[in-house]
Amino acid sequence: NADDGYRLWLKYDLIKDAGLRTAYASQAGFIQVTGRSGILASAAGELQAGLQGLLGKPVPVVSSGSKTGGIVLTVSQAVALPNAEGYQLTQQGGNVVISAKTEAGVLYGAFALLRHLQTRQPLRNLPQSSSPKVRYRMLNHWDNVNGTIERGYAGGTLWKWYELPETVDPRYRDYARANASLGINGSVLNNVNASARFMTAEYLQKVAAIANVFRAYGIRVYLSVYFPAPKVVGGLKTSDPLDPQVKAWWTDKVAEIYKLIPDFGGFLVKANSEGEPGPQDYGRTHADGANMLAEALGDHDGIVLWRSFVYKADPKGDRFKAAYEEFKPLDGQFHKKVIVQVKNGPIDFQVREPFSPLFGAMDRTPLAMEFQITQEYLGFATHSVFEAPLFKECLDSDTWQKGKGSTVAKVIDGSVGNYTLSAMAGVANTGSDRNWTGNPMGQANWYAFGRLTWDHTLASETLAREWVNMTLTTEPKAAQAITDMMLRSREIYVDYTNPLGLHHIMGYGIHYGPEPWLDRAPRPDWRHTYYHRADSIGVGFDRTASGSNALSQYKPEVQAQWNNPESCPLPYLLWFHHVAWTKKLPTGRTLWDEICTRYYTGADAVGWMQQQWAQAKPAIDPELYADVAGRLATQHREAIWWRDACVLYFQTFAKRPIPAPFRQPD
Ligand code: GCW
Numbered sequence: 001n002a003d004d005g006y007r008l009w010l011k012y013d014l015i016k017d018a019g020l021r022t023a024y025a026s027q028a029g030f031i032q033v034t035g036r037s038g039i040l041a042s043a044a045g046e047l048q049a050g051l052q053g054l055l056g057k058p059v060p061v062v063s064s065g066s067k068t069g070g071i072v073l074t075v076s077q078a079v080a081l082p083n084a085e086g087y088q089l090t091q092q093g094g095n096v097v098i099s100a101k102t103e104a105g106v107l108y109g110a111f112a113l114l115r116h117l118q119t120r121q122p123l124r125n126l127p128q129s130s131s132p133k134v135r136y137r138m139l140n141h142w143d144n145v146n147g148t149i150e151r152g153y154a155g156g157t158l159w160k161w162y163e164l165p166e167t168v169d170p171r172y173r174d175y176a177r178a179n180a181s182l183g184i185n186g187s188v189l190n191n192v193n194a195s196a197r198f199m200t201a202e203y204l205q206k207v208a209a210i211a212n213v214f215r216a217y218g219i220r221v222y223l224s225v226y227f228p229a230p231k232v233v234g235g236l237k238t239s240d241p242l243d244p245q246v247k248a249w250w251t252d253k254v255a256e257i258y259k260l261i262p263d264f265g266g267f268l269v270k271a272n273s274e275g276e277p278g279p280q281d282y283g284r285t286h287a288d289g290a291n292m293l294a295e296a297l298g299d300h301d302g303i304v305l306w307r308s309f310v311y312k313a314d315p316k317g318d319r320f321k322a323a324y325e326e327f328k329p330l331d332g333q334f335h336k337k338v339i340v341q342v343k344n345g346p347i348d349f350q351v352r353e354p355f356s357p358l359f360g361a362m363d364r365t366p367l368a369m370e371f372q373i374t375q376e377y378l379g380f381a382t383h384s385v386f387e388a389p390l391f392k393e394c395l396d397s398d399t400w401q402k403g404k405g406s407t408v409a410k411v412i413d414g415s416v417g418n419y420t421l422s423a424m425a426g427v428a429n430t431g432s433d434r435n436w437t438g439n440p441m442g443q444a445n446w447y448a449f450g451r452l453t454w455d456h457t458l459a460s461e462t463l464a465r466e467w468v469n470m471t472l473t474t475e476p477k478a479a480q481a482i483t484d485m486m487l488r489s490r491e492i493y494v495d496y497t498n499p500l501g502l503h504h505i506m507g508y509g510i511h512y513g514p515e516p517w518l519d520r521a522p523r524p525d526w527r528h529t530y531y532h533r534a535d536s537i538g539v540g541f542d543r544t545a546s547g548s549n550a551l552s553q554y555k556p557e558v559q560a561q562w563n564n565p566e567s568c569p570l571p572y573l574l575w576f577h578h579v580a581w582t583k584k585l586p587t588g589r590t591l592w593d594e595i596c597t598r599y600y601t602g603a604d605a606v607g608w609m610q611q612q613w614a615q616a617k618p619a620i621d622p623e624l625y626a627d628v629a630g631r632l633a634t635q636h637r638e639a640i641w642w643r644d645a646c647v648l649y650f651q652t653f654a655k656r657p658i659p660a661p662f663r664q665p666d
Pocket of ligand 1: 142150151192193270274309348349376
């Protein structure tokens with residue numbers, strides 16, 4: 001039974017255990033729903049298809065009745081839930097009842113019930129109720145008009161601009177289903193390095209055709225904005241956000257968009273960043289630019305997500321500090337429809353970063369989280385790296401913004417600042433590959449990200465287990481072997497690429513493989529020697545008061561965790577300190593020996609991952625097995641490449657031998 005991965009975690013293969021199947025079937029005699037259009041119809045359709053697969057028998061959809069032994073979908077304001085998208089699953093009067101305040105809530109409840117069965121949980125575990133902690137739960141696509149994807153490793157774009165709006169690929173619906181099953185409710189279709197074309201009538205028609213498909217799954221579309229669009233496609237002389245004609249152009253544009261797409265979500269903006277134009281070109285601030293767009297949205301139910309990813313080419317500066325330096329002074333100046341979207345770390349989606357200091361500092365502005373699902377710095381679609389632990393590490397960090405317990409998660413879900421606007425975005429890893437993500441294991445990252453947007457308290461292990469059970473196998477031993485492999489995979493990747501807080505030493509431009517020796521590039525902060533600062537004494541970036549003092553951007557309690565090289569946790573050590581090669585670490589080894597140990601044991605551990613995967617072989621689809629096994633073999637070879645390149649390069653500074661256990665015999 002070859003599996004091409006297209007169905008993702010929405011597999012619904014027949015449950016082999018006949019007893020369990022009978023138990024479930026006794027509660028799934030029919031699906032009762034009033035109203036057969038829109039989102040409710042999607043919910044009923046998903047249940048019908050899912051149950052048919054899992055139970056191996058057709059389940060009728062009925063519109064009324066007083067029978068028992070079925071599933072009843074109800075939308076009711078009376079349900080006691082904290083928000084409109086939450087759901088309740090209960091057993092009432094002999095039926096399983098899925099209730100919510102809105103149709104979208106019912107859809108999420110339907111997927112939750114299916115997940116319950118897919119992970120083989122007993123129905124007596126109901127009731128259950130759940131509500132999303134974050135309001136805007138989105139994917140960001142870095143997809144271009146010409147069909148390519150910036151940092152995409154799974155083929156070309158899913159959006160077939162040349163065929164739209166007349167031809168609507170059925171795959172758009174499958175994309176929407178997959179996202180809705182996780183709780184994702186928004187999708188930014190185009191790259192933040194945006195083309196102005198998306199603001200033309202021609203492209204808005206195409207976008208509207210996609211929005212028409214997504215609507216039945218509760219997903220709203222958003223667009224990235226090329227800030228000078230008024231000039232480029234509007235024919236104006238300027239795009240100055242304070243110019244009345246520019247404001248009027250955007251107001252008209254918004255009206256045009258909402259006429260075509262009544263539930264349009266809003267705009268995402270990358271401005272004055274990496275060469276993209278923006279309000280600063282006219283002597284205006286990020287707030288001026290964002291607020292102008294927010295005002296143009298007027299009474300429409302849309303928002304502006306304004307990115308804080310900025311940095312200047314300053315050889316004496318520290319790129320780490322740039323976002324704070326530009327945005328902190330604007331705190332409190334943003335329009336109420338604006339959310340500032342912050343990357344998880346201060347630099348750029350590295351294998352490990354301390355959380356961005358903005359999360360602790362912007363106490364008068366709602367902040368959105370921007371994670372990267374696509375593995376730009378994590379080995380593309382070749383290396384298997386389960387990202388949930390990376391996401392969780394950031395979300396669970398305490399910013400101390402309003403005292404102890406102000407975790408990043410609570411900052412972005414709005415509970416620390418008491419905001420109703422809250423958002424979490426993930427840069428998508430999807431593409432036109434049949435299995436969506438290239439590496440089948442990449443599906444787990446999409447899955448984990450989506451589930452965390454709904455509930456950031458979910459544990460990495462829960463997410464891994466759910467995904468494995470739903471996607472690969474429910475056989476306990478195989479599932480355990482794969483789950484264990486996934487849970488260690490990120491730390492293993494850190495060890496063979498950037499141990500102990502090293503960062504930004506990957507291949508120039510492409511961002512693949514090692515290149516720590518890079519010391520020539522158009523900008524000083526694109527040189528890798530800028531980041532690791534290796535010399536004859538030691539390695540690492542001093543960001544304490546004796547160095548760039550980036551640490552001062554954090555609350556004192558956070559500074560205290562990191563500013564002493566004696567007590568700074570090893571994973572962050574070289575992020576904040578320049579440490580001598582001979583320095584003894586708490587592990588008992590010198591820094592040099594520790595770095596070598598990490599590179600060697602990390603590369604070795606990929607061998608362990610291969611063994612774990614091999615253990616699961618009998619329980620999973622043979623083609624999928626072979627696909628991942630092949631990628632793991634490449635990963636092993638490339639881990640050794642990383643290890644040797646980095647150890648030998650740093651050895652030219654440390655001038656010390658590779659520690660005995662790892663030394664090759666002469
Ligand atoms: O991670 C870097 C990428 C760029 C990207 C940029 C950003 C979309 O290398 O490709 O551009 O970040 O986030 O804006």
